[in-house]
Amino acid sequence: MIELKSVIARRGSFTFGPFSHRFEKGRTIMVMGENGAGKTTLLDVISGMTIPDSGELVSSARISYAPQESDDSFFLPTVLDEFSYSLRGKRKDELKEIAQKLLSSLSLSQEFLFKSPFSLSGGEKRLLSIALALASDPDFLLLDESLSGLDYKGYKTLRNLLVILHKEKKGVILITHDPSILDLADEVIVMRNGQKEFSGSPSLAMEKDFVEKSFTYLKSMELFSMPILSMSELIERRRNG
């Protein structure tokens, strides 16, 4: 279990909180909300990367974090080195076997073991960052926009992984802008202006319109209904402010 009690964390002019919530073990919790609402800050607080200015974080859980920027997960020359670091203490043959299993569970090629993590594509990095987070066998996995930039195969891989983690009673906190994944959530949290606007079941979130308000794809539908301008009209509009 992870509990935030009236946590406040300031980042420049932005104030996160006061935020209180209990994240129960074994649940899949999805966090939504507009850009800049404080979703990443929430995971930074839970992971201990951001120390609250006030309030309390109570946690005995082992936590792994796949950050919004996948590159933040990597710091060693090869993918095998990254796994060796996450799996330090394991025998060499055992370590390689676990790394291979984790790669295949994220539909990643075994050839990546000897490549630089930085040389992979955006979607591959995204999945590798999750594989590395899983290596330390966490109680809670924090996933910041892990669905973004994935193709259909990657999306299905991640969906399957979420189902497996749920069966294994691992806690997952996933930040997402994709409503198609909400069917796998036990609980939805909606953030706005650094605060918790809503928490409850996915169906209640839909019923109360929070999903519609938060998701980019519905906003993009609004954009589609705007008149389509030619490039010269766009430039003209920009010139005129």
Ligand SMILES: Nc1ncnc2c1ncn2[C@@H]1O[C@H](COP(=O)(O)OP(=O)(O)OP(=O)(O)O)[C@@H](O)[C@H]1O
């Ligand atoms: N290191 C920092 N220094 C100053 N301000 C910061 C810092 N990190 C984040 N912020 C501010 O905190 C606010 C919340 O940021 P956060 O990254 O938590 O938002 P988010 O909900 O994850 O947004 P997004 O959907 O765009 O990822 C933003 O307004 C941002 O400008």
Ligand SMILES: [Mg+2]
């Ligand atoms: Mg973010």
